[in-house]
Amino acid sequence: EIVLTQSPGTLSLSPGERATLSCRASQSVSSNFLAWYQQKPGQAPRLLIYGASNRATGIPDRFSGSGSATDFTLTISRLEPEDFVVYYCQQYGSSPLTFGGGTKVEIK
Amino acid sequence: QVHLVQSGGEVKKPGASVKVSCKASGYTFTNYGVNWVRQAPGQGLEWMGWISAYNGNTKYAQRLQGRVTMTTDTSTSTAYMELRSLRSDDTAVYYCTRGGLGTVTHSDYWGLGTLVTVSS
Numbered sequence: 089e090i091v092l093t094q095s096p097g098t099l100s101l102s103p104g105e106r107a108t109l110s111c112r113a114s115q116s117v118s119s120n121f122l123a124w125y126q127q128k129p130g131q132a133p134r135l136l137i138y139g140a141s142n143r144a145t146g147i148p149d150r151f152s153g154s155g156s157a158t159d160f161t162l163t164i165s166r167l168e169p170e171d172f173v174v175y176y177c178q179q180y181g182s183s184p185l186t187f188g189g190g191t192k193v194e195i196k
Numbered sequence: 197q198v199h200l201v202q203s204g205g206e207v208k209k210p211g212a213s214v215k216v217s218c219k220a221s222g223y224t225f226t227n228y229g230v231n232w233v234r235q236a237p238g239q240g241l242e243w244m245g246w247i248s249a250y251n252g253n254t255k256y257a258q259r260l261q262g263r264v265t266m267t268t269d270t271s272t273s274t275a276y277m278e279l280r281s282l283r284s285d286d287t288a289v290y291y292c293t294r295g296g297l298g299t300v301t302h303s304d305y306w307g308l309g310t311l312v313t314v315s316s
Contacts, residue, residue, distance in 0.1 A: 190241075
Protein backbone atom coordinates (compact mmCIF):
# COMPACT_ATOMS: atom_id res chain seq x y z
CA GLU A 89 0.00 0.00 0.00
CA ILE A 90 1.29 3.47 -0.88
CA VAL A 91 1.44 5.78 2.13
CA LEU A 92 0.97 9.48 1.40
CA THR A 93 2.43 12.00 3.83
CA GLN A 94 1.15 15.56 3.62
CA SER A 95 3.05 18.49 5.03
CA PRO A 96 2.71 20.71 6.83
CA GLY A 97 -0.21 19.53 8.92
CA THR A 98 -1.33 23.13 9.33
CA LEU A 99 -0.32 26.12 7.22
CA SER A 100 -0.91 29.60 8.65
CA LEU A 101 -1.06 32.32 6.01
CA SER A 102 -2.83 35.56 5.21
CA PRO A 103 -5.30 36.24 2.38
CA GLY A 104 -3.45 37.11 -0.81
CA GLU A 105 -0.39 35.03 0.10
CA ARG A 106 0.85 31.99 -1.78
CA ALA A 107 0.25 28.52 -0.31
CA THR A 108 2.45 25.52 -1.08
CA LEU A 109 1.21 22.14 0.10
CA SER A 110 3.30 18.98 -0.15
CA CYS A 111 2.34 15.34 -0.66
CA ARG A 112 5.07 12.71 -0.51
CA ALA A 113 4.48 9.07 -1.48
CA SER A 114 6.22 6.05 0.05
CA GLN A 115 6.77 4.67 -3.47
CA SER A 116 6.39 5.99 -6.97
CA VAL A 117 2.81 6.80 -8.00
CA SER A 118 2.03 5.02 -11.25
CA SER A 119 1.48 7.36 -14.20
CA ASN A 120 1.43 10.29 -11.77
CA PHE A 121 -2.13 9.33 -10.86
CA LEU A 122 -2.32 11.85 -8.02
CA ALA A 123 -5.37 13.96 -7.16
CA TRP A 124 -6.01 16.84 -4.80
CA TYR A 125 -9.31 17.54 -3.04
CA GLN A 126 -10.59 20.47 -1.02
CA GLN A 127 -12.96 19.92 1.88
CA LYS A 128 -14.92 22.68 3.57
CA PRO A 129 -16.43 22.09 7.03
CA GLY A 130 -19.54 19.96 6.90
CA GLN A 131 -19.23 19.38 3.16
CA ALA A 132 -18.10 16.60 0.88
CA PRO A 133 -14.65 16.90 -0.66
CA ARG A 134 -14.33 18.56 -4.06
CA LEU A 135 -11.91 17.49 -6.76
CA LEU A 136 -9.35 20.21 -7.57
CA ILE A 137 -6.56 18.46 -9.50
CA TYR A 138 -6.16 15.05 -11.16
CA GLY A 139 -3.25 13.47 -12.95
CA ALA A 140 -0.96 15.58 -10.77
CA SER A 141 -1.46 18.77 -12.77
CA ASN A 142 -4.84 18.85 -14.49
CA ARG A 143 -7.43 21.22 -13.05
CA ALA A 144 -10.91 19.77 -12.66
CA THR A 145 -13.90 21.42 -14.27
CA GLY A 146 -14.73 24.81 -12.80
CA ILE A 147 -11.64 25.08 -10.61
CA PRO A 148 -10.08 28.59 -10.56
CA ASP A 149 -6.65 28.94 -12.11
CA ARG A 150 -5.12 30.09 -8.82
CA PHE A 151 -4.99 26.34 -8.00
CA SER A 152 -2.19 24.40 -9.67
CA GLY A 153 -0.62 21.01 -9.20
CA SER A 154 2.86 19.78 -10.01
CA GLY A 155 5.27 16.98 -9.30
CA SER A 156 5.95 13.40 -10.28
CA ALA A 157 6.90 9.98 -8.94
CA THR A 158 6.98 10.49 -5.15
CA ASP A 159 6.83 14.26 -4.68
CA PHE A 160 3.79 16.35 -5.48
CA THR A 161 2.75 19.92 -4.74
CA LEU A 162 -0.51 21.87 -4.68
CA THR A 163 -0.01 25.60 -5.05
CA ILE A 164 -2.62 28.26 -4.40
CA SER A 165 -1.19 31.41 -5.95
CA ARG A 166 -3.22 33.97 -3.99
CA LEU A 167 -5.33 32.82 -1.11
CA GLU A 168 -8.96 33.88 -1.11
CA PRO A 169 -11.01 33.80 2.14
CA GLU A 170 -12.84 30.63 1.01
CA ASP A 171 -9.53 28.77 0.53
CA PHE A 172 -8.86 28.48 4.28
CA VAL A 173 -10.00 24.88 4.62
CA VAL A 174 -8.54 21.34 4.47
CA TYR A 175 -6.81 19.75 1.48
CA TYR A 176 -6.18 16.05 0.80
CA CYS A 177 -4.03 14.30 -1.76
CA GLN A 178 -4.96 10.86 -3.11
CA GLN A 179 -3.08 8.37 -5.25
CA TYR A 180 -5.09 6.20 -7.63
CA GLY A 181 -2.26 4.55 -9.50
CA SER A 182 -2.46 1.36 -7.52
CA SER A 183 -4.95 -0.41 -5.31
CA PRO A 184 -5.76 0.25 -2.58
CA LEU A 185 -6.32 3.90 -3.32
CA THR A 186 -4.92 5.93 -0.45
CA PHE A 187 -5.30 9.45 0.88
CA GLY A 188 -2.88 11.67 2.72
CA GLY A 189 -3.72 12.84 6.21
CA GLY A 190 -4.64 16.34 5.06
CA THR A 191 -3.28 19.88 5.36
CA LYS A 192 -5.35 22.56 7.04
CA VAL A 193 -4.82 26.07 5.70
CA GLU A 194 -5.72 28.57 8.38
CA ILE A 195 -5.80 32.34 8.59
CA LYS A 196 -2.72 33.79 10.24
CA GLN B 197 -25.49 18.37 -14.13
CA VAL B 198 -24.19 15.37 -12.23
CA HIS B 199 -25.96 14.54 -8.98
CA LEU B 200 -25.40 11.69 -6.54
CA VAL B 201 -28.22 11.50 -4.01
CA GLN B 202 -27.56 9.30 -1.00
CA SER B 203 -29.93 7.70 1.46
CA GLY B 204 -30.47 9.15 4.92
CA GLY B 205 -28.52 8.68 8.11
CA GLU B 206 -28.66 5.40 10.00
CA VAL B 207 -28.14 4.33 13.61
CA LYS B 208 -27.15 0.69 14.04
CA LYS B 209 -26.13 -1.57 16.87
CA PRO B 210 -22.79 -3.39 16.87
CA GLY B 211 -22.99 -6.56 14.81
CA ALA B 212 -25.77 -5.27 12.56
CA SER B 213 -25.58 -4.43 8.86
CA VAL B 214 -26.22 -1.22 6.95
CA LYS B 215 -26.98 -0.65 3.28
CA VAL B 216 -26.45 2.83 1.83
CA SER B 217 -27.88 3.80 -1.56
CA CYS B 218 -26.66 6.35 -4.06
CA LYS B 219 -28.88 7.42 -6.96
CA ALA B 220 -27.04 8.97 -9.88
CA SER B 221 -28.39 11.44 -12.42
CA GLY B 222 -27.07 13.83 -15.04
CA TYR B 223 -24.84 11.32 -16.82
CA THR B 224 -24.90 7.84 -18.33
CA PHE B 225 -24.58 5.64 -15.26
CA THR B 226 -23.06 2.66 -17.05
CA ASN B 227 -20.23 4.76 -18.52
CA TYR B 228 -18.60 5.17 -15.11
CA GLY B 229 -17.86 3.41 -11.87
CA VAL B 230 -18.59 4.29 -8.27
CA ASN B 231 -16.04 4.67 -5.51
CA TRP B 232 -17.12 4.57 -1.89
CA VAL B 233 -15.13 6.65 0.59
CA ARG B 234 -15.73 7.08 4.31
CA GLN B 235 -14.67 9.61 6.90
CA ALA B 236 -14.79 8.98 10.63
CA PRO B 237 -15.66 11.99 12.81
CA GLY B 238 -12.81 14.50 12.77
CA GLN B 239 -10.63 12.15 10.72
CA GLY B 240 -9.32 11.83 7.20
CA LEU B 241 -10.65 10.03 4.14
CA GLU B 242 -10.58 6.27 3.61
CA TRP B 243 -11.23 4.54 0.28
CA MET B 244 -13.50 1.53 0.73
CA GLY B 245 -13.77 0.15 -2.77
CA TRP B 246 -15.00 0.57 -6.34
CA ILE B 247 -17.60 -0.96 -8.58
CA SER B 248 -17.96 -0.67 -12.34
CA ALA B 249 -21.52 0.29 -13.22
CA TYR B 250 -20.92 -1.25 -16.64
CA ASN B 251 -20.19 -4.85 -15.67
CA GLY B 252 -20.33 -4.98 -11.88
CA ASN B 253 -16.61 -5.65 -11.41
CA THR B 254 -15.49 -4.72 -7.94
CA LYS B 255 -12.35 -3.98 -6.01
CA TYR B 256 -12.45 -3.69 -2.23
CA ALA B 257 -10.03 -2.39 0.36
CA GLN B 258 -8.43 -5.42 1.93
CA ARG B 259 -9.22 -4.34 5.48
CA LEU B 260 -12.94 -4.44 4.64
CA GLN B 261 -12.86 -7.59 2.53
CA GLY B 262 -15.49 -10.03 3.70
CA ARG B 263 -17.62 -7.35 5.37
CA VAL B 264 -18.44 -5.07 2.43
CA THR B 265 -20.45 -5.65 -0.75
CA MET B 266 -20.98 -3.09 -3.48
CA THR B 267 -23.68 -3.51 -6.10
CA THR B 268 -25.49 -1.49 -8.72
CA ASP B 269 -28.97 -1.44 -10.24
CA THR B 270 -28.59 -0.08 -13.76
CA SER B 271 -32.37 0.12 -14.24
CA THR B 272 -32.53 2.87 -11.61
CA SER B 273 -28.95 4.20 -11.88
CA THR B 274 -28.41 3.40 -8.23
CA ALA B 275 -25.35 2.09 -6.42
CA TYR B 276 -25.43 0.34 -3.08
CA MET B 277 -22.86 -0.31 -0.37
CA GLU B 278 -23.58 -2.86 2.34
CA LEU B 279 -21.35 -3.16 5.38
CA ARG B 280 -21.87 -6.08 7.78
CA SER B 281 -20.79 -6.94 11.32
CA LEU B 282 -20.68 -3.26 12.22
CA ARG B 283 -18.32 -2.06 14.93
CA SER B 284 -18.10 1.26 16.73
CA ASP B 285 -15.15 2.29 14.57
CA ASP B 286 -17.37 2.00 11.48
CA THR B 287 -19.11 5.18 12.66
CA ALA B 288 -18.46 7.59 9.81
CA VAL B 289 -19.88 9.61 6.96
CA TYR B 290 -20.03 7.39 3.90
CA TYR B 291 -19.67 9.05 0.50
CA CYS B 292 -20.44 7.65 -2.92
CA THR B 293 -18.42 9.23 -5.70
CA ARG B 294 -18.25 8.92 -9.47
CA GLY B 295 -15.19 7.00 -10.53
CA GLY B 296 -13.67 5.22 -13.47
CA LEU B 297 -15.39 2.79 -15.83
CA GLY B 298 -12.93 -0.05 -16.25
CA THR B 299 -10.53 0.68 -13.45
CA VAL B 300 -10.26 2.50 -10.19
CA THR B 301 -9.60 6.19 -10.62
CA HIS B 302 -10.11 9.52 -8.91
CA SER B 303 -13.52 10.80 -7.80
CA ASP B 304 -14.80 13.74 -9.82
CA TYR B 305 -18.26 14.07 -8.26
CA TRP B 306 -19.31 13.32 -4.69
CA GLY B 307 -22.59 12.70 -2.93
CA LEU B 308 -23.38 14.71 0.18
CA GLY B 309 -22.65 11.75 2.43
CA THR B 310 -24.59 9.43 4.73
CA LEU B 311 -23.83 9.40 8.44
CA VAL B 312 -23.81 5.89 9.87
CA THR B 313 -23.62 5.73 13.64
CA VAL B 314 -22.82 2.43 15.34
CA SER B 315 -23.74 2.46 19.00
CA SER B 316 -25.19 0.10 21.55
